[in-house]
Each structure stands twice: as structure tokens, then as C-alpha cells.
Amino acid sequence: MTRDHVPSLAEFIDGLDKRNPGQPEFIQAVKEVAESVLGYIKAHPKYHDHQILERMAEPDRVVSFRVCWQDDEGNVRVNRGYRVQNNNAIGPYKGGIRFHPSVNQGILKFLAFEQTFKNALTGLPMGGGKGGSNFNPKGKSDAEIMRFCQGFMTELYRHVGEDTDVPAGDIGVGGREIGYMFGQYKRITNRYVGVLTGKGMEYGGSPIRVEATGYGAVYFLQDMLKHVDKSPEGMVAIVSGSGNVAQHAVEKLLHLGAKPVTMSDSDGFIYDKNGIDEEKLAFVKELKNKRRGRIAEYAEKFGAEFHGDGATPWRVPGQLAVPCATQNEVSGEDAMVMLKNGAIAVSEGANMPCTLQAVHQFQAAKILFAPGKAANAGGVGVSGLEMSQNSARITWKEDELQRLLRDIMQGIHDRCVKYGSEGEGSRYVDYVKGANIAGFVKVADAMIAQGVV
Numbered sequence: 001m002t003r004d005h006v007p008s009l010a011e012f013i014d015g016l017d018k019r020n021p022g023q024p025e026f027i028q029a030v031k032e033v034a035e036s037v038l039g040y041i042k043a044h045p046k047y048h049d050h051q052i053l054e055r056m057a058e059p060d061r062v063v064s065f066r067v068c069w070q071d072d073e074g075n076v077r078v079n080r081g082y083r084v085q086n087n088n089a090i091g092p093y094k095g096g097i098r099f100h101p102s103v104n105q106g107i108l109k110f111l112a113f114e115q116t117f118k119n120a121l122t123g124l125p126m127g128g129g130k131g132g133s134n135f136n137p138k139g140k141s142d143a144e145i146m147r148f149c150q151g152f153m154t155e156l157y158r159h160v161g162e163d164t165d166v167p168a169g170d171i172g173v174g175g176r177e178i179g180y181m182f183g184q185y186k187r188i189t190n191r192y193v194g195v196l197t198g199k200g201m202e203y204g205g206s207p208i209r210v211e212a213t214g215y216g217a218v219y220f221l222q223d224m225l226k227h228v229d230k231s232p233e234g235m236v237a238i239v240s241g242s243g244n245v246a247q248h249a250v251e252k253l254l255h256l257g258a259k260p261v262t263m264s265d266s267d268g269f270i271y272d273k274n275g276i277d278e279e280k281l282a283f284v285k286e287l288k289n290k291r292r293g294r295i296a297e298y299a300e301k302f303g304a305e306f307h308g309d310g311a312t313p314w315r316v317p318g319q320l321a322v323p324c325a326t327q328n329e330v331s332g333e334d335a336m337v338m339l340k341n342g343a344i345a346v347s348e349g350a351n352m353p354c355t356l357q358a359v360h361q362f363q364a365a366k367i368l369f370a371p372g373k374a375a376n377a378g379g380v381g382v383s384g385l386e387m388s389q390n391s392a393r394i395t396w397k398e399d400e401l402q403r404l405l406r407d408i409m410q411g412i413h414d415r416c417v418k419y420g421s422e423g424e425g426s427r428y429v430d431y432v433k434g435a436n437i438a439g440f441v442k443v444a445d446a447m448i449a450q451g452v453v
């Protein structure tokens with residue numbers, strides 16, 4: 001690539017594809033960003049001179065390791081663990097750990113790349129990383145989970161630290177797993193530091209970290225609606241997932257007077273025409289967080305519909321959609337049906353839940369569409385605040401954190417509007433473009449200031 005030739009999208013993706021074979025999710029995540037920023041790079045040649053996008057799309061480091069553990073029958077089991085440290089131009093690497101059988105290097109590279117932009121959007125000093133393992137926590141006993149977490153941290157501890165890389169939870173990793181990993185880090189290093197976020201309140205956690213991702217995604221939805229003089233009150237909301245993010249998205253939708261009617265897990269989804277209320281949500285929390293059961297039980301208990309065989313809820317009519325399960329759960333076809341059914345706003349609680357085809361459908365229809373790197377940044381935002389509290393060895397009050405989360409989400413919305421507005425005479429904001437350019441500029445300027453490294 002010559003210095004005076006900014007690559008076309010096709011040229012850029014062709015090179016990326018060749019360098020990253022068999023990693024479709026990573027290519028997809030980078031392509032979505034490249035679609036937004038290549039024009040901006042053309043207009044600001046310093047970013048091309050410094051090869052910023054090419055550098056951002058090549059992780060600083062990918063660590064892969066063996067995790068050995070023993071199951072309850074005494075069998076030795078082997079899994080693969082990873083940490084992808086994508087970019088630390090604006091702060092220590094930061095991002096969750098995922099335990100799911102689908103985890104591979106390409107999926108973690110996509111998540112670490114997204115995280116770099118997301119963390120920049122929060123306005124806090126955090127670089128981007130992500131880790132995980134192909135370990136399947138489903139059906140494992142508590143003792144097996146503990147032994148696996150200890151095995152995972154026995155290698156990971158060399159690569160993380162409160163000023164180096166600070167992991168947190170993600171799919172399959174919640175408070176229980178963070179506790180076991182924190183205990184093992186402390187045992188190996190004999191140091192009591194904020195090396196992980198999402199910790200329990202008894203040992204350095206932050207108020208509202210548990211709620212922050214789901215609440216934040218709904219705050220972002222509220223801000224997008226407010227920008228066009230609307231509010232979520234009275235609107236029907238389609239939610240997927242039933243884990244941490246989905247539960248708190250449903251909770252905040254209820255606070256704001258919306259009517260959530262669906263939730264899901266990998267077996268299928270429930271459709272409750274009467275609406276999921278506080279009491280029904282309390283049942284889901286107990287089912288998923290304590291008994292670790294399946295969402296189908298909701299349908300039996302409350303007489304709602306259950307659609308099995310891994311069905312997703314996107315054909316259920318509703319004005320609002322908050323996908324909170326996993327990547328690529330909303331196809332282009334789903335998007336068409338949602339638009340036909342009257343969807344006016346989509347806020348991605350999960351990371352990249354919409355395929356690129358779905359994103360293009362929403363952009364073409366000019367509905368309100370918030371990409372995950374903007375909409376679900378509340379979780380990592382409060383993680384950043386947990387890091388600050390740990391450094392100062394204090395815990396702030398819950399209402400202060402509630403206020404700070406609201407401010408962070410408002411700040412992200414404003415940054416998206418700054419770079420994603422269509423211009424005079426139009427109120428339409430392309431939040432994908434806005435989030436990508438705002439995140440890019442912040443990281444890019446820091447990289448340029450720090451030289452060719």
C-alpha cells in the first residue's frame with residue numbers, strides 16, 4: 001500500500017481476509033468500522049500516513065494457553081484459554097472473559113477490536129482486550145467451575161495486572177467465576193489489587209456493575225428516542241437473552257414504562273403477551289442466576305408461549321428491540337421482518353448481535369440503530385469506575401454511580417451525534433458511523449502521539 005493511496009474498502013478487506021483466514025467474525029467487525037472510517041481517513045490523511053486502521057486491526061498480542069482441570073469424577077480435562085490484547089494506546093487493556101464452547105481466536109479478536117472502540121467512547125482511560133475459553137460451564141458443578149477458573153488464572157495471571165490488563169465477565173462468566181479467578185490471582189501473586197472488575201461488593205466490587213450493561217443499553221435507547229422527541233413509555237420491547245445483560249435491560253425498560261414481552265436462551269424464546277413484569281423478572285433472575293435453569297420454565301409457570309429449537313424472537317411485533325444474547329443473532333431477513341412489523345429503534349445490548357446485512361437494513365430504513373460498542377458500553381464504563389475506586393481504596397455510594405453511568409451513556413450519545421449527524425435540515429443520526437469515527441479518532445490521536453510502536 002503506497003503512502004498516497006488510501007485503500008478502497010474492497011482492497012482493505014481483501015488484505016485483512018488474507019491475513020486472518022477462518023476468522024469471519026473478526027473480518028465482519030473490522031469491515032463495519034472500515035465502512036464508516038475510510039472516508040474520514042481520506043479526508044484526514046495523517047491517519048493513513050500512520051497506517052492507523054491497519055495497526056488497530058492487528059492485535060498487540062494474542063496469548064493462547066492450555067487449561068488443565070479435574071472434573072468431579074477425577075478425570076483430567078483440557079481446554080484452551082486465550083487473552084487478546086488489542087490496543088493500549090489510551091489505557092491498560094480492559095475487557096471481559098467469555099466461557100462458551102464456541103470461543104475461538106477469531107471471536108475473541110472481534111470482541112477485543114470492538115472493545116477498543118467501546119472503551120474509547122466511554123471517555124475513560126481504558127484500552128481494549130478480551131479473553132476466554134472454549135470451556136462449557138453448562139451442567140458443571142460449583143466445584144468444577146472453581147477448579148476450571150483456578151486453572152485458567154494459573155496461566156492468565158502472568159499477562160494481567162491492575163495497570164496492565166484488567167479482565168471482567170462476559171458470557172458464562174459472572175460474579176461466581178470472577179470470585180474464583182480473583183482468589184487464585186491473589187494466592188499466586190500475594191497481591192490484593194484491582195486486577196479484575198465485576199467483583200463482589202465484599203471484596204472491592206462497585207455498586208451497579210451488575211446492572212450497568214443492561215441499564216446502559218436502555219438509557220442509550222431512551223437518548224436516541226429523546227433526540228427525535230419520543231420516549232419508550234408504552235412501547236412494546238423485544239428482548240433476547242436471559243443472562244446478565246437481558247435481565248437488566250428488561251428491568252430498566254420496566255422502570256421507563258415500556259412493555260418487554262420476550263426473553264430467550266439457546267433453547268428458544270418465551271413470548272408473554274401480557275408483558276414481563278417485576279415479579280416475573282424476579283422469577284427469571286432466580287431461575288437463571290441461582291438454579292441455572294432453562295427459559296422454557298417461564299412459559300410453564302406463567303402460561304406464556306415457548307418457541308423452541310433455538311428460535312429467536314425477532315418476528316414478534318414490537319417498536320423497540322434490545323438483542324442481548326450473542327453475536328449474529330439478528331439476520332438480514334429478521335431485520336426486514338422487524339421493519340415490516342413497525343420497529344423504530346434497536347439498541348444492541350450484546351456485542352455485534354446484528355449481522356452486517358441487518359445493520360445495512362436498519363441504516364437504509366433510517367430507524368434509530370445503536371451499535372453495541374456505543375449501547376452496551378455502560379458495563380465497561382462502570383468497570384472503569386471500579387478500577388478508580390480500587391486504586392483509591394474506597395467505595396463510592398450507589399446513587400453517585402447511578403449518576404455517573406447515566407452521564408457516561410449521555411456522553412457516548414453526544415459523541416455519536418457529533419460524528420454521525422447527517423447535517424443541516426436532517427435529524428437523522430447514523431449511530432454506527434458516529435460511534436466508529438468517535439472511537440477511532442480518540443485512539444488514533446493517542447497512537448500518533450506515541451510514535452511508531
Ligand SMILES: NC(=O)C1=CN([C@@H]2O[C@H](COP(=O)(O)OP(=O)(O)OC[C@H]3O[C@@H](n4cnc5c(N)ncnc54)[C@H](OP(=O)(O)O)[C@@H]3O)[C@@H](O)[C@H]2O)C=CC1
Nearest residue numbers: 170171172213241242243244245265266325326350351379
Ligand atoms: N456482561 C457484561 O457486562 C457485558 C456483556 N456484553 C455482551 O452481552 C451479551 C450477553 O452477555 P451476558 O448477559 O453477560 O452473558 P450471560 O452468560 O449472562 O447470558 C448470555 C445469554 O445469551 C444466551 N446465549 C449465549 N450464547 C448463545 C447462543 N450462541 N445462541 C443463543 N443464545 C445464546 C444465553 O443462553 P444459554 O444460557 O442457553 O447459553 C444467555 O441467555 C454478550 O454478547 C456479551 O458479550 C456486552 C457488554 C458487557
Ligand SMILES: O=C(O)CCC(=O)C(=O)O
Nearest residue numbers: 095096168170379380383
Ligand atoms: O467490564 C469490562 O471490563 C468488560 C465488559 C465486556 O466484556 C464488554 O464490554 O463487552
